[in-house]
Amino acid sequence: MYRYDEFDHQLVTERVEQFRKQVDRRLAGKLTEDQFKPLRLMNGLYLQLHAYMLRVNVPYGVLSARQLRKLADIARRYDRGYGHFTTRQNIQYNWVSLADTPDILADLATVEMNAMQSSGNCVRNITADPFAGRARDEIEDPRVWCELIRQYSILNPEFAYLPRKFKIAVTGAPNDRAAVGVHDIGLRMHHDADGRPGFEVLVGGGQGRTPVIGKTIRDWIEPEEILAYIEAILRVYNLHGRRDNLYKARIKILVNALGIDKFREMVDAEWEAIRGQGLTVPEAEQARIAQYFRPPAWASLRDIDAELELQATADPAFGAWLNSNVSAHKAPGYAIVSLSLKAPGREPGDLSADKMDAVATLADLYSLGELRVTHRQNLVLPDVRQADLKELFRELVSLELATPNIGLLTDMIACPGLDYCALANARSIPVAQDISRHFTAVDKLQEIGALSINISGCMNACGHHHVGNIGILGVDKKGKEFFQITLGGASDQNATLGDRLGPGLPQAEVPGAIEAIVDTYLAQRESEQETFLATYRRVGIDPFKTAVYGEEPVRRVA
Amino acid sequence: MALIRNGFLAADGYSPVPADAPLPATGPLLLTLPQWQAWRTELIERGTPVGVRLASDEHPEALAADTNHLSLIALEFPSFRDGRAYSYARLLRDRFGYTGELRAVGDVLPDQLLYMQRVGFDAFEIDSNDPVADYEDAIGGFSVVYQPSGDERVPALRLRHG
Known part of the structure; x- marks a missing residue:
């Protein structure tokens, strides 16, 4: 690193x-x-x-x-x-x-950490694929560029007082685990015909009150030009973004108001004026940073699929964990292990100091001393030997960090909500806890398969409800908390915004509604391979509406 | 209100002209954009020092052809949160070739002086009991910068490689 x-x-x-x-x-x-x-x-x-x-x-x-x-x-x-x-x-x-x-x-x-620009109307922490440098499907390691952009943005004098906050995410893999489509700038790395890397640049994505999927402003930017191109976007935004209304100040509103073609024209004019000057990334600096991200000294191993399969048969709990919490690593004989911070009844994303210490020890013992944090609020050990998986699993079970639910229904995103946040209208953590207590059967979760539930305590959407396969939004109606459900959202390479299912429900009815939605999916899917999202896209919202509200939607207060 | 120019406490010297008043006969003047546009030809002929004060919604492109004739451009911060003038400053220096005094006026906080100085401002109107100390604290606070901007500081990514 x-x-x-x-x-x-x-x-x-x-x-x-x-x-x-x-x-x-x-x-x-x-x-x-x-x-x-x-x-x-x-x-x-x-x-x-x-x-x-x-x-x-x-x-x-x-x-x-x-x-x-x-x-x-x-x-x-x-x-x-x-x-x-x-x-x-x-x-x-x-x-x-x-x-x-x-x-x-x-x-x-x-320990070389800071809190600079983690808030404020400036460029925030650069986010990336949590499996960067390790995932088997990756074509380029985005971390080199993330670090260059991080340094470029830190204490950047021109852009410390932007109209609103500004978020940049980067992925170097075709399977987008960084949700680049819902960022102010999203960067996707591609290869050209000669295998040289470059960036596709998306702009104007975001969630909040006006959710928008980012639009491609450029198919191809040469890597050494990426800082200049980002500066051109930031300058156009700083000059023309709205400052009269907090809720209309993000770049997505500007892009939508101008239209992507006009916005591109303005960015291009700016870019032409600054191209090839001080912001061109020097080759030596790129090489300097790249050396920190060289692959670690992986041992020369081979995959042990057959052996793992035997272990899984002998111990179904291990098998379930292997199935959902372990991902393919680019080095043979290694695996990427996700630690679930979503044990039943726990606050999603919370970790005690004692467990942090224990996880640090496991990282030293099993993963070359490195960890990752994911945007789905879990931790990752990126370099685990497949031969160590069984032993690591036992350790994680005793820490309650082996819940086999990564990518499954109870791997929920939840914002801090009304328990902490000054903006929230409703509590999100108790709703997540209710759902995770409702769906504890491992078999059932695995049968349901890939399904994301995202929960926000208000329309600012910190819990990413717009892009959850099932989104839950807390709203306040006459002093009471209600929860609106959306279906069909996704934050991956085919990002979409969810559709509103119907009137809001009181907290107590949310787990039952989720169960009705899930049962409808199980009844409607064409095969076990058809995910919730695929089924939803095929059959539409009506069967789910009926399942939750009955044939004639009941009018509720919210 | 104190004026800091190139790091020193300075006397302003420029006088604003009230709206609807005629063009004063003499002296360094600080004009609004409409005033400058009305009296431009006369003032260029006269050759006395002239400054223009731009409101935050007046793009400095309006002065792009005039940068040689102006010895002061003042950019207004209606609120310290309004960051447009940081980009205006860079455009004036880098794009429009303006080399005269570039003054930050309005809601200018001491904690913002480094950012302002980095994008190209060299004069600041600030409300402070000890403006020089505030200026020196702000400007001297950092010896490393990460990105090129409108100043002479060499960013780390160049220093690292000689």
Whole structure:
């Protein structure tokens, strides 16, 4: 993984000292909360319902065992002994104090981490395929480019006060695990006829109140030109994005208002003016960063499918886990293992400090000391020997991190919701907990197969409900919480937005409705291979509507 | 309100002209865009120092042909959250070749001075008890930058390779 050099260290250290002074001035009353707000946000610090929340970047989801131990230490010393992994591959602490924050940032700097621009109207943490550099279907490792874009965006003076936040995601595999279609800029790496890499650039995707799937603005950008092209997009957005209405300020609104062709014309004009100058990535810098992402020293092994199959037959629980939580690795004899942070009844994405330490130990023992955070709020051990899988499974079972549900119904995304968040209208975590308690039978989950449920506590859509195969949105009606269901969303390479099923349901009725939807799918599917999404796309919404609301949709208050 | 120019406390010297007033007979003037457009020919002939103050929704392209005739361009921040003028500054310096004083006015916070200086501003109107100290704190806070901008700082990705 990337390691800081003296420049990176210097910049992060100076940033911590700058923020320490700003916090001192705030505590001394020399800065108003209004003036302090953008400064703290650009250092990851939110003021939530009950306390300050600190969001720490995990750049493109890559984490070392040493860093995870530091995250555990911070959770114990400055918070309540746990952290929450987010849909942007970051970690949040929900109970920090303002006065401690500079010390927390200084602690993070010792392990080459920071919270710069994890909030604010600026370019946020760059996200990527959590299996980057390891997935068997990958054509290019996106992390080199993520790191270049990260450095380009950090403390970029021109774009620190954009109209609104700005999210960039990168995938180097045809199977999109980074949801690039719902980002302000999404980058897909492709090969040309000679096998040289380049970027397809999507722009204007996003969720929130106005969900939009990003549109391709360019089929092909040469890798060394990607920073200049991103700058052209950012400049057009900074100059022309709306600033009169918070809810219409994202780039997607500008792209939709102008139309993609006019927007492309404006970006191209800007790009032509800055092409081939200071933003062209020097070959030496690209090579320097690439060396950090060279494949580790994998042993020369072979796949042991037959042996694993025997182990799976002997131990069905292991078999189920193997089936859903283990993915194909590009090196023979290795596997990518996902650790589920979605045990029944647990808060999705939460992990205690003790378990962070335990996972760090497992990463050292079984995965060359490296981990990943996924946008579905799970952790990954990217370099596990297939021969170690059985032993690792036992360890993970004892930590309650082996729930065999990755990519299945109970692998839900949920935002923090009304339990923590100042924006939320409804609680999302209890809904996720209800559903996960309702669907505990492993056989049933595996029978249902690939199915994503995403839950947001308000229309800001931090829980990605628009792109869940089943989306659940919390709404407030006359002081009561209701939940609206959408069907058919997807965030992969064929991203789509979900369709609204009908009126909102009270919390108690949500698990039953999910069961009715799932049973309808099982009855309607043409084969076990036809996923929920495929069936939905084939049969449409009506049978599901009938299953949940009956023949004549009942009018409800919401 | 204090004016910092190239790092030093400075006297302004430029006078604004009230709306509907006639063109003053002499002196360095700070005009609105409509005033400049109305008196442009006369002022170019006269050759006295002239500045133009642009509102945040006035694109500096309106001055693209005039950069040689102006010794001051002031860009307004109606709110510290409105970041358009950062891009305007870069366009004025890089695209339109403006080399005169580029002044940040309006809701300008000391914590933003480094960003402003990096995109090309060299003068700042700030509300501060100790403007020079605030300026030096802000500008001196970082010795490393990651990206080229409108200033002379060499970004890390170049320094790393000599």
